[in-house]
Amino acid sequence: MKDMPMSELKRKKRAIILFNLGGPDGPDAVKPFLFNLFNDPAIISLPNPFRYFLAKLISSRRAPIAREIYNHIGGKSPLLELTKDQADALETALNGLDDGYENRCFIAMRYWKPFADESAAAVKAWGADEQILLPLYPQFSTTTSGSSVKDWKRACHKVGLAAPIKTACCYPTNPGFIDASAEMVKAGYENALKKAAYLGVGKPRLLFSAHGVPKAVITKRADPYQSQIEKSAQAVVDKMAIADLDWLVCYQSRVGPMEWIGPSTEHEIERAGKDGVPLVIVPIAFVTEHSETLVELDIEYREIADELKIPVYERVRTVCSHPLFISGLVDVVNETQQELDQNGPDDYAVETRGWWCPDEHSCAVAKQPMGAGPA
Numbered sequence: 001m002k003d004m005p006m007s008e009l010k011r012k013k014r015a016i017i018l019f020n021l022g023g024p025d026g027p028d029a030v031k032p033f034l035f036n037l038f039n040d041p042a043i044i045s046l047p048n049p050f051r052y053f054l055a056k057l058i059s060s061r062r063a064p065i066a067r068e069i070y071n072h073i074g075g076k077s078p079l080l081e082l083t084k085d086q087a088d089a090l091e092t093a094l095n096g097l098d099d100g101y102e103n104r105c106f107i108a109m110r111y112w113k114p115f116a117d118e119s120a121a122a123v124k125a126w127g128a129d130e131q132i133l134l135p136l137y138p139q140f141s142t143t144t145s146g147s148s149v150k151d152w153k154r155a156c157h158k159v160g161l162a163a164p165i166k167t168a169c170c171y172p173t174n175p176g177f178i179d180a181s182a183e184m185v186k187a188g189y190e191n192a193l194k195k196a197a198y199l200g201v202g203k204p205r206l207l208f209s210a211h212g213v214p215k216a217v218i219t220k221r222a223d224p225y226q227s228q229i230e231k232s233a234q235a236v237v238d239k240m241a242i243a244d245l246d247w248l249v250c251y252q253s254r255v256g257p258m259e260w261i262g263p264s265t266e267h268e269i270e271r272a273g274k275d276g277v278p279l280v281i282v283p284i285a286f287v288t289e290h291s292e293t294l295v296e297l298d299i300e301y302r303e304i305a306d307e308l309k310i311p312v313y314e315r316v317r318t319v320c321s322h323p324l325f326i327s328g329l330v331d332v333v334n335e336t337q338q339e340l341d342q343n344g345p346d347d348y349a350v351e352t353r354g355w356w357c358p359d360e361h362s363c364a365v366a367k368q369p370m371g372a373g374p375a
């Protein structure tokens with residue numbers, strides 16, 4: 001028995017639930033996808049029926065603009081396909097450990113298919129003994145990971161899935177994520193440097209561009225997103241170890257009339273135009289390609305850079321299934337498993353007590369005061 005390989009023992013069935021935002025799978029899905037997004041109390045914290053009607057209004061108004069955005073990339077988002085690649089790579093890596101678990105990765109998207117209800121039913125049908133929730137957002141925000149975790153727990157109640165849960169709420173400085181990012185950013189920076197030398201212009205400026213959120217999300221909910229974005233960017237810069245690097249963090253993708261956190265990526269592109277410096281753009285909050293990278297960064301912002309005669313505009317790709325990133329996710333799963341074994345599962349009180357990290361969890365988010373959270 002002692003020398004028997006793990007693979008011959010009965011292994012625990014462990015479901016890893018990967019969360020992301022989801023994106024429309026065709027032009028007809030754009031409006032309902034947007035409705036789901038704006039009807040989420042984590043995005044618009046109004047009580048119903050106000051939120052419902054506002055979501056109807058905003059999604060109808062935004063749909064033609066969003067459809068045009070998705071038209072640039074074949075009318076749909078590539079997010080699900082790329083997330084499936086990540087799920088396959090992570091599942092293979094985890095099962096290769098032969099450490100007593102039979103792992104299966106499931107995907108739950110927040111605003112388009114596959115939704116939490118369908119995936120939770122699949123986890124139940126598979127017969128999972130345990131669940132590790134793994135948001136594909138390295139930095140925690142109430143608008144993303146918080147919303148997905150809360151929705152997952154609702155779906156578990158609905159389908160009667162009672163397997164214990166532990167949540168990996170955030171991993172902004174996870175070595176695998178940072179090493180993969182630093183390797184890709186360094187390659188992009190060196191590319192830009194070569195182009196700049198050829199053109200006889202100065203050294204490039206690095207813009208770490210993250211998806212923005214309204215200012216009120218940070219101030220009223222004590223949301224740690226912005227401070228975690230800054231930690232990720234700093235860690236990538238430290239890892240790159242380039243002397244006198246010119247870099248900063250900025251925020252893209254603003255929608256609606258509210259004040260958002262800044263500086264905005266557009267503003268920073270304009271400033272680079274005035275300074276005449278080459279640019280390297282690094283998406284730091286996304287780990288997959290989608291409309292915000294392939295259209296906003298690659299088409300819309302590039303056009304602005306061209307108009308401003310910015311000499312070089314280099315966009316670094318997201319980490320996707322980079323082996324270093326996948327091995328970083330393996331570490332996150334193992335660390336979360338350890339927490340589950342030592343401290344027990346998340347309790348389901350997330351719905352009533354707060355709406356992110358359970359407070360026995362030891363990460364930075366758990367140490368922040370609990371935001372009241374939306375109704």
Ligand SMILES: C=CC1=C(C)c2cc3[nH]c(cc4nc(cc5[nH]c(cc1n2)c(C)c5CCC(=O)O)C(CCC(=O)O)=C4C)c(C)c3C=C
Binds near residue numbers: 062077
């Ligand atoms: C870190 C990731 C994200 C945060 C934080 C976030 C907050 C947030 N987003 C909106 C509104 C929209 N987001 C849209 C697309 C979109 N958002 C994210 C990620 C974060 N959002 C992703 C990955 C995507 C792309 C989906 C895809 O293409 O597959 C959209 C739709 C596109 C558009 O119309 O521009 C909207 C709208 C708000 C309001 C918000 C915080 C309150």
Ligand SMILES: [Fe+2]
Binds near residue numbers: 169170363365
């Ligand atoms: Fe946490």
Ligand SMILES: [Fe+2]
Binds near residue numbers: 211253
């Ligand atoms: Fe968004």
